[in-house]
Amino acid sequence: MPLLEFTDKGIYCDKGKFYIDPWQPVDDAVITHAHSDHAYAGHKHYLAHHLSREVLKYRLGDIQLQTVEYGETVFKNGVKITLFPAGHVIGSAQVRLEYGGEVWVVSGDYKVEPDGVCTPFEPVKCHHFISECTFGMPVFQWKPQLEVFNDVNNWWRQNLENDVATVIVGYSLGKAQRILQNLDLFNGSVYTHGVIENTNDALRRNGISLHPTERITPYTPKEEIRKGIVLAPPSAVGSTWMRRFQPYSFGYCSGWMALRGAKRRRAADRGFILSDHADWNGLISAIDATGCEKVYLTHGYTATFARYLSEIGFDAHEVHTLYGDDESITAEAMPEETSPQPSPEETSPRPSPKEREVDEDNNKALPSGEGLGGVS
Amino acid sequence: MKAFAQLFLSLDETNKTNEKVKVLKDYFNSVPDTDKMHMLGLFTGRKPQRQFNTTQFRLWALEALKIPAWLFEESYHVVGDLAETIALLFPQNNTGGSSKTLTEWIAEINDLTNCSEDEKRNWLQHAWEVLDTQERFVFNKILTGAFRVGVSQNLVIKALADISGLDATVLTHRIMGNWMPETYTFKELTQAKQETEDISRPYPFFLAYPIQETSEKQKSPEDLQEALGDAAEWQAEWKWDGIRAQLIKREGQLFIWSRGEDLSTDKFPELHPFMHELPDGTVLDGEILSFRNGQPLPFNVLQTRIGRKNLTRKILEESPVALIAYDCLEYKGEDIRNKTQSERRQILEELQQESAYPSIFNISPLIQFNSWEELSEIRDRSREMIAEGIMLKRKSATYQTGRKRGDWWKWKIDPLSVDAVMVYAQKGHGRRADLYTDYTFAVWDGDNLVPFAKAYSGLTDAEIRQVDNFVKRNTLEKFGPVRTVKPELVFEIGFEGINKSNRHKSGVALRFPRILRWRHDKPKEEADTIETLRELLGE
Numbered sequence: 043m044p045l046l047e048f049t050d051k052g053i054y055c056d057k058g059k060f061y062i063d064p065w066q067p068v069d070d071a072v073i074t075h076a077h078s079d080h081a082y083a084g085h086k087h088y089l090a091h092h093l094s095r096e097v098l099k100y101r102l103g104d105i106q107l108q109t110v111e112y113g114e115t116v117f118k119n120g121v122k123i124t125l126f127p128a129g130h131v132i133g134s135a136q137v138r139l140e141y142g143g144e145v146w147v148v149s150g151d152y153k154v155e156p157d158g159v160c161t162p163f164e165p166v167k168c169h170h171f172i173s174e175c176t177f178g179m180p181v182f183q184w185k186p187q188l189e190v191f192n193d194v195n196n197w198w199r200q201n202l203e204n205d206v207a208t209v210i211v212g213y214s215l216g217k218a219q220r221i222l223q224n225l226d227l228f229n230g231s232v233y234t235h236g237v238i239e240n241t242n243d244a245l246r247r248n249g250i251s252l253h254p255t256e257r258i259t260p261y262t263p264k265e266e267i268r269k270g271i272v273l274a275p276p277s278a279v280g281s282t283w284m285r286r287f288q289p290y291s292f293g294y295c296s297g298w299m300a301l302r303g304a305k306r307r308r309a310a311d312r313g314f315i316l317s318d319h320a321d322w323n324g325l326i327s328a329i330d331a332t333g334c335e336k337v338y339l340t341h342g343y344t345a346t347f348a349r350y351l352s353e354i355g356f357d358a359h360e361v362h363t364l365y366g367d368d369e370s371i372t373a374e375a376m377p378e379e380t381s382p383q384p385s386p387e388e389t390s391p392r393p394s395p396k397e398r399e400v401d402e403d404n405n406k407a408l409p410s411g412e413g414l415g416g417v418s
Numbered sequence: 419m420k421a422f423a424q425l426f427l428s429l430d431e432t433n434k435t436n437e438k439v440k441v442l443k444d445y446f447n448s449v450p451d452t453d454k455m456h457m458l459g460l461f462t463g464r465k466p467q468r469q470f471n472t473t474q475f476r477l478w479a480l481e482a483l484k485i486p487a488w489l490f491e492e493s494y495h496v497v498g499d500l501a502e503t504i505a506l507l508f509p510q511n512n513t514g515g516s517s518k519t520l521t522e523w524i525a526e527i528n529d530l531t532n533c534s535e536d537e538k539r540n541w542l543q544h545a546w547e548v549l550d551t552q553e554r555f556v557f558n559k560i561l562t563g564a565f566r567v568g569v570s571q572n573l574v575i576k577a578l579a580d581i582s583g584l585d586a587t588v589l590t591h592r593i594m595g596n597w598m599p600e601t602y603t604f605k606e607l608t609q610a611k612q613e614t615e616d617i618s619r620p621y622p623f624f625l626a627y628p629i630q631e632t633s634e635k636q637k638s639p640e641d642l643q644e645a646l647g648d649a650a651e652w653q654a655e656w657k658w659d660g661i662r663a664q665l666i667k668r669e670g671q672l673f674i675w676s677r678g679e680d681l682s683t684d685k686f687p688e689l690h691p692f693m694h695e696l697p698d699g700t701v702l703d704g705e706i707l708s709f710r711n712g713q714p715l716p717f718n719v720l721q722t723r724i725g726r727k728n729l730t731r732k733i734l735e736e737s738p739v740a741l742i743a744y745d746c747l748e749y750k751g752e753d754i755r756n757k758t759q760s761e762r763r764q765i766l767e768e769l770q771q772e773s774a775y776p777s778i779f780n781i782s783p784l785i786q787f788n789s790w791e792e793l794s795e796i797r798d799r800s801r802e803m804i805a806e807g808i809m810l811k812r813k814s815a816t817y818q819t820g821r822k823r824g825d826w827w828k829w830k831i832d833p834l835s836v837d838a839v840m841v842y843a844q845k846g847h848g849r850r851a852d853l854y855t856d857y858t859f860a861v862w863d864g865d866n867l868v869p870f871a872k873a874y875s876g877l878t879d880a881e882i883r884q885v886d887n888f889v890k891r892n893t894l895e896k897f898g899p900v901r902t903v904k905p906e907l908v909f910e911i912g913f914e915g916i917n918k919s920n921r922h923k924s925g926v927a928l929r930f931p932r933i934l935r936w937r938h939d940k941p942k943e944e945a946d947t948i949e950t951l952r953e954l955l956g957e
Binding site: 179180181182183185300301302303305306307309310311312313343346349350353 | 430431432433492493496498499502506507509879
């Protein structure tokens with residue numbers, strides 16, 4: 043029996059009697075990162091990275107949580123578990139498992155370009171590598187983030203000149219902080235939606251130093267907001283909360299913005315191609331760097347990517363998971379009572395938990411891992 | 419090219435009319451006049467000559483990209499657009515793009531005409547390398563002849579009117595017809611009075627506004643009374659289902675323009691004899707339909723000859739066309755669009771009475787009615803007349819430009835409809851390239867579901883997301899881009915007409931099928947059967 047199996051509850055280690063990122067309630071869960079399609083509520087025990095601690099508690103409530111540092115080792119029933127940075131969002135980790143000389147790595151979600159906010163991705167040698175491939179198509183090629191943020195900051199300056207508010211949209215955990223840390227604060231102040239500010243607060247409690255932000259309340263003067271920039275989650279798009287900033291220009295940050303169709307569907311004034319997932323070349327280089335014998339693809343363009351990897355000499359398999367899927371399944375799997383503390387601003391829309399917690403690029407569901415792969 | 423690529427991007431990025439006009443004006447104000455004319459040419463469907471076919475285009479892209487053909491195809495399925503796929507697949511370059519103007523690029527494209535295939539290939543592959551991603555995209559669009567832009571001609575005209583000080587209707591007229599961006603200059607286009615007139619130039623079509631958008635918003639005679647006033651002020655005709663066209667005779671020459679602004683004079687030779695007989699300086703507006711024994715035939719008969727390069731004798735015999743004239747726009751060389759509907763109608767009738775070809779030069783008969791109530795009953799008979807409904811024209815109306823509310827209305831008949839089960843799904847294109855939006859529907863034939871129609875539109879964005887989600891979770895099989903889904907969801911499918919077809923398994927072909935609504939209330943067992951469709955066929 044292989045060290046890891048793909049079950050209908052999640053990725054399971056029978057030797058160690060624990061799951062990795064399970065989507066059904068289990069006794070023992072190792073969590074790669076705090077996005078809701080990976081960190082579900084209802085498990086008895088959680089193991090995650092230190093920097094996921096406060097966000098997990100904020101999102102999942104009072105959970106029994108053990109946290110560790112990158113490189114620190116934990117044993118569960120003789121299986122050696124070590125976390126390595128995945129470079130996806132703050133606190134995101136690849137989980138390395140070792141038993142009887144065999145090494146598996148579950149990478150969760152990752153990107154290879156350092157974003158200056160979370161600990162950069164680190165390749166880990168292994169025999170079996172479990173990878174995402176959200177953007178596993180050659181049409182996805184990211185520009186260096188410096189170029190993207192130059193565009194963002196220029197667009198902000200232009201809006202200031204035109205006296206319109208600037209609203210920039212990105213997911214509350216990960217993208218929001220990455221944007222925040224790369225904004226040119228010489229332009230003005232950063233105002234945040236409650237959902238993002240709650241996440242920022244959690245990260246600050248965790249010792250992360252973020253640029254100053256101001257939570258938007260019903261009393262924040264509209265004129266002041268117009269002189270700065272608003273950081274909003276995707277659920278705010280089209281809401282009355284957002285409409286009050288009119289006139290505004292709104293920019294959307296996501297890897298999907300590379301596609302004209304997806305961009306037009308969001309009807310954003312500006313689409314910035316910015317993703318916390320690896321692009322085509324990033325995925326291939328990351329997989330190559332593991333020196334793995336077998337690679338398993340959990341979500342994204344699994345069929346295409348598996349075929350391509352096989353053609354260039356990897357032993358690649360599609361596996362079925364529920365990661366990176368759109369909101370509805372997450373909603374079903376996420377009981378109401380796990381919703382985070384109420385947002386302090388009563389006028390802001392109260393996005394349901396499902397809306398606020400889904401991983402950035404994934405929530406608009408391109409094909410997910412489909413069909414049961416080569417693992418049985 | 420950089421300015422043009424940026425224009426395309428900026429237009430894509432805003433939905434606000436004012437901003438689009440601003441972006442267009444900024445473009446006009448920043449590029450040379452020749453670029454302006456090329457831009458107008460492209461925006462009004464005047465593409466440079468096509469130098470490669472799609473097969474060459476793909477092949478040469480593949481060769482330069484060095485990726486497997488299947489991966490190229492799958493990328494295309496994800497992106498949904500060939501020009502964009504190729505633009506994205508090439509590596510990002512840091513050369514800053516191309517410094518050549520749009521005019522220079524288009525000249526290079528036209529110069530390829532006399533080049534060998536090798537030279538064409540080298541030129542194309544080199545161009546792909548030097549252009550940046552956005553430039554590559556619009557460049558591919560120009561080359562593949564698939565150039566469409568997210569801006570209406572009206573807005574382009576508005577921007578042009580703003581910077582030239584000319585009236586929008588004058589400009590709309592001036593950019594119609596047979597001009598080429600290489601020879602028509604911006605100065606000519608925008609001078610106060612044009613010296614040379616293009617004798618082929620058609621007038622902008624006047625288009626009717628719909629009285630009701632969907633079958634759910636049924637309009638009563640009372641509604642019409644309220645909206646349109648006294649029935650006596652209106653002229654009613656059948657709404658014919660053919661090709662809307664403008665027929666021009668000037669200086670002894672004939673021109674037939676379809677509404678899509680295609681010059682299709684040669685496609686309708688049956689109309690030439692009667693047109694030759696018209697006085698010089700005559701322009702007629704009407705509908706071209708297939709006719710047999712004085713009776714209009716359904717659109718699908720006409721469809722068999724549209725798009726044929728060569729009109730064989732067989733086609734001419736099987737699907738002969740005739741005109742049903744609606745209006746007269748120019749008479750004895752004079753633009754009479756400002757005369758009233760009734761006055762123009764009288765001129766039209768006189769022209770037709772003088773014609774020696776009354777079976778080819780038909781005139782759209784006026785429907786006699788005394789009240790909206792009566793007209794509403796007459797409308798119910800549209801299908802027997804092979805008409806799509808009724809046209810209402812205010813008797814005092816001038817012939818206007820474009821789709822305007824007020825004086826011309828179309829009152830279409832309610833679509834036919836059946837309840838059907840979704841059985842296949844495929845991803846959409848363009849705006850919906852990443853969602854399952856194209857569905858195939860089936861009706862019951864005993865215990866089997868027989869696919870009979872594909873429909874793309876009719877659902878809200880929220881509903882599309884729900885269906886998309888269903889498709890991803892209920893896929894039974896995959897055939898390339900097509901997924902077989904668990905038969906479960908039921909939709910009401912509306913269509914304008916139904917005909918027998920040997921090409922389809924179901925034996926029927928629908929005209930304009932679309933989704934009217936999602937029948938959440940119906941289990942799949944209660945969807946309609948093949949017998950229902952056969953009854954609609956009249957079998």
